[in-house]
Amino acid sequence: MTAALRLTDRKREAIIQAAIVEFRANGFDITSMDKIAATAGVSKRTVYNHFPSKEELFAEILNKLWTSISAQPDTVYRNDLPLRGQLEELLRAKLYLLADNNLLDLARVAIAATIHSPERAQDMVARLGEREEGLTVWIREAQADGRLKPVDPCFAAQQVQGLIKAFAFWPQISMNQPALSPEMQTTVVESALDMFLACYQR
Known part of the structure; x- marks a missing residue:
């Protein structure tokens, strides 16, 4: 696995964990992709590169x-x-x-x-x-x-x-x-x- 791929995987996992934190604290409807990005320490664009919508991110948690x-x-x-x-x-x-x-x-x-x-x-x-x-x-x-x-x-x-x-x-x-x-x-x-x-x- 290349270093770039490992970094991508780490970012994806960070986004998922951030979403879990935010969904649990604030609920699905109130949580924004902006807030998930901030909690994950990545750009909003990076979040959307991995998950085109909040629904798809939630589906990944399921x-x-x-x-x-x-x-x-x-x-x-x-x-x-x-x-x-x-x-x-x-x-x-x-x-x-x-x-x-x-x-x-x-x-x-x-x-x-x-x-x-x-x-x-x-x-x-x-x-x-x-x-x-x-x-x-x-x-x-x-x-x-x-x-x-x-x-x-x-x-x-x-x-x-x-x-x-x-x-x-x-x-x-x-x-x-x-x-x-x-x-x-x-x-x-x-x-x-x-x-x-x-x-x-x-």
Whole structure:
């Protein structure tokens, strides 16, 4: 990679980070490309060279959020292993992801912007829904193996992830609470496992 290309990449990343700061502080509609340029320490022309519009810059932030979530590996269902251990691995991976400060910042920006403009949320919600499919597939395969009751797997997946997010996502997003301690993470996971398996395990 040439020095010029590295500088271009650094400027692009600086613009994205500046946009995250400004969108989070002031909201999407109030934030201007001029302000983003000033925060990034680049010219307005440089910003427009990378992102022709504020909407495209916001779309890149959503893309980074999507990429962060997509980087998490799925756990493949195993019929020779206990359900609890497999589900615990899935939930702990979710907790690890939700504790990432960069992801939380991206999520705050995305949620704040989409509250004021619901149409902006449609693509994000659809793509995040696709990402949740990993747990849904795991539940469906456990059902096919006769180890879980025949409930709607999408509903069950959303339900158990809701138990996690109630402690490890929404308080951090809405009230800026700190990430869960390791002890609290264990408490949340064990409780979610107890409730899910008591309800759905055959």
